[in-house]
Amino acid sequence: MSRIEVPERLATGSVAVAASGVTVQIDGKRILDDVSIDVRAGEVHALIGPNGAGKSTLLSAITGDQAITAGSIDIAGRPLGDWALRDLARRRAVLLQHNEVFFPFTVQQVVEMGRAPWQRTERERDDDEAVAEAIAATDIARFTDRHVPSLSGGERARTALARVLAQRTGILLLDEPTAALDLRHQEDVLRLAREAAAAGDAVIVVLHDLNLAAAYADRISLLQTGRLVVTGRPADVLTPERITDVYRYPVEVMSHPTTGATIILPVR
Incomplete structure (x- = not known):
């Protein structure tokens, strides 16, 4: 019986996932509108935004589970539609929101x-x-x-x-992996994501908790009503003005007095 060729791991820093101008329209409603991001091997890239922002839809488009109306998605430098399912399963692993x-x-x-x-x-x-x-x-x-x-x-x-x-695919696509977990296991999951990225994996993770995104992500993409607001480092994305505007609730952003970590607090 012949053995199947195993794909090489992507070089750290190379683009593992590229979404360009991705638009998703369902029943006449635009769920995603011209969204472009790239995710590199060796980084944790968090997708954040309010409910209905399009985070999970974008991840579903990247996994191939959601058809796109316009735009393109490449996995490991190859158009998503060109991958056979079994080959794709050797390139990326998917954790859905509901399992x-x-x-x-x-x-x-x-x-x-x-x-x-x-x-x-x-x-x-x-x-x-x-x-x-x-x-x-x-x-x-x-x-x-x-x-x-x-x-x-x-x-x-x-x-x-x-x-x-x-x-063990080299690309991890995680949709709200901390949603049902207690404090310890939330931290454990994101620590594992960081360790995977340190080993060279590309990790895309949908998160609701802004403090987890600030603590563990290398880059963050902030979405609002289906559009990409900004992509960048946590400190550049998570400004009080931007979060207050997007989430429609006032927040304070400060640095931890010991570690310097970014902390987002709602104004109460």
């Missing part, structure tokens, strides 16, 4: 599903190591034998993240 598993798979089995794209490739020999590392990193070892439908929302979210990490 419902209705069949009684165990946690272990779900994480192992992340290795499916690597069958019949030289990376198949890494399956056990990749699964074990993902389980340890997401702190789910104590319930690997449990069936996923019996888990809490947070436990399911961490199981889904472990599957994505086990996939």
Whole structure:
């Protein structure tokens, strides 16, 4: 049986994902309007904005799950539409906002599903190591034998993240990965995203928590009503005037007295 060629990892700093002029129109309504971003290997790129800004729609367009009306999307320098699904699954891993598993798979089995794209490739020999590392990193070892439908929302979210990490693709697309998690596990998820970027991965993450975006993202793209407001470093994007205007609520932005980290506080 022939072995399938394994794609090389992208060089750190090279463009892993490029969206140009992306427009999405659904039932006559523009959900995204001429949005352009690029995401590079070795960085965490956060998508932020109020509810309905188009964050998850943009991520869905990048994953290929949402058809676009206009514009283009390239993955690893190749048009998204030119990728075969199995090849695409070796290039990017996707964590959806809703990860419902209705069949009684165990946690272990779900994480192992992340290795499916690597069958019949030289990376198949890494399956056990990749699964074990993902389980340890997401702190789910104590319930690997449990069936996923019996888990809490947070436990399911961490199981889904472990599957994505086990996939080892070099591009991670994460839609609100911290939404169902407590404080510790929110920090753990973003720490894992940072570690993945430090190892050379390109990470796109949709976040609602502005403080998490400020703490963990290398660059941020701020969206509002389907349009891109600005892309840049957290300190440049998260100004009090801009956040107050986009979110329609007054905020203060300050630096932590010890670490210098950017902190966003609503005015109460």
